[in-house]
Amino acid sequence: NAGVTQTPKFRILKIGQSMTLQCAQDMNHNYMYWYRQDPGMGLKLIYYSVGAGITDKGEVPNGYNVSRSTTEDFPLRLELAAPSQTSVYFCASSYPDLRGMNYGYTFGSGTRLTVV
Amino acid sequence: ELKVEQNPLFLSMQEGKNYTIYCNYSTTSDRLYWYRQDPGKSLESLFVLLSNGAVKQEGRLMASLDTKARLSTLHITAAVHDLSATYFCAVARESGGGADGLTFGKGTHLIIQP
Numbered sequence: 001n002a003g004v005t006q007t008p009k010f011r012i013l014k015i016g017q018s019m020t021l022q023c024a025q026d027m028n029h030n031y032m033y034w035y036r037q038d039p040g041m042g043l044k045l046i047y048y049s050v051g052a053g054i055t056d057k058g059e060v061p062n063g064y065n066v067s068r069s070t071t072e073d074f075p076l077r078l079e080l081a082a083p084s085q086t087s088v089y090f091c092a093s094s095y096p097d098l099r100g101m102n103y104g105y106t107f108g109s110g111t112r113l114t115v116v
Numbered sequence: 117e118l119k120v121e122q123n124p125l126f127l128s129m130q131e132g133k134n135y136t137i138y139c140n141y142s143t144t145s146d147r148l149y150w151y152r153q154d155p156g157k158s159l160e161s162l163f164v165l166l167s168n169g170a171v172k173q174e175g176r177l178m179a180s181l182d183t184k185a186r187l188s189t190l191h192i193t194a195a196v197h198d199l200s201a202t203y204f205c206a207v208a209r210e211s212g213g214g215a216d217g218l219t220f221g222k223g224t225h226l227i228i229q230p
Contacts, residue, residue, distance in 0.1 A: 033217045042120070042204055042220030043159075050215045058217060090158065096215070105149070105218070107159045 002026050006091050006108035013081040013115045021076040021111050023091030029106070031094045032074040033058075034066065036087040037110075043090060049074055081115045088112050118143050120207050122221035129195055130229050137190040137224045139205035147208040148188045149218060150179050152201045159204065162190075195228045202226065 007022045025032065030051050035043035045058030049068040063085060065077045074093075078085060091108040119142040129135050139148070147166055151159040163172045165181035165188060172179050176199065178191045188205055202225045206218040
C-alpha cells in the first residue's frame with residue numbers, strides 16, 4: 001500500500017515551459033487535492049476533485065489545470081511556467097466516513113519545482 | 117472567506133519547558149487539524165478535533181478545540197529536542213463533510229534547544 005505517490009520529486013523549469021505533476025493514490029479515496037507551499041507559509045489549495053470527472057478550483061488556481069479521469073490519478077498541469085510558480089507542491093487524498101464526514105487526509109511527499 | 121491565524125510564528129524554547137501554540141479561525145467549521153512538518157518533508161497528521169471541547173493527547177502534545185471562540189491550542193509539555201519542527205493548524209473549508217479541502221495557518225516554527 002503506497003498511499004499517495006507524487007512524481008517527480010524535483011524539477012527545474014524554464015520560464016514558459018510546461019509540465020505535468022503526477023499524483024496517484026491506491027487507497028480508493030474519492031477526494032483528491034493539490035496544494036502549494038511557498039517558503040515560510042502554509043499550504044494553499046490549488047484545485048480539488050470529489051471524484052472521477054469532477055474538479056473544482058481552490059484558492060489559487062490561476063496558471064494551473066487539472067483532470068481526473070480515474071479515481072487513482074489526479075495530475076496537475078502547468079502550461080506556461082512563471083517564476084511565481086516556484087514552490088513545493090503537495091497532493092493529498094481523503095475519504096468520507098459512513099456519516100459523510102471527511103477527516104482522513106493523506107499527503108504525498110511533495111514535488112519541489114523551481115522556475116528560472 | 118475562511119482565515120486561519122497561528123501564533124506565534126516562531127518559537128525558540130528550552131528542553132523541559134511548557135508552551136502553547138494558538139490557532140484562531142474566522143468562520144464556522146466542524147473540523148480542525150494539527151500537522152507536523154520536518155524540513156524538506158511532507159505533513160504528518162497529529163490530531164483531528166471534531167467537536168467543541170474536544171481534547172486529544174499524544175505523548176507530550178495535547179490539542180484542544182473551542183468552537184465558540186474559534187480557537188484551538190496545541191500544548192507542549194516538558195519539551196524535548198525531537199519535537200523541533202513546524203506545526204500547522206488547518207480548518208475544513210466548509211462544514212457538513214467538507215470535500216473541498218483545508219485552509220492552513222502559516223505555521224509555527226518551533227526550535228527546542230537542548
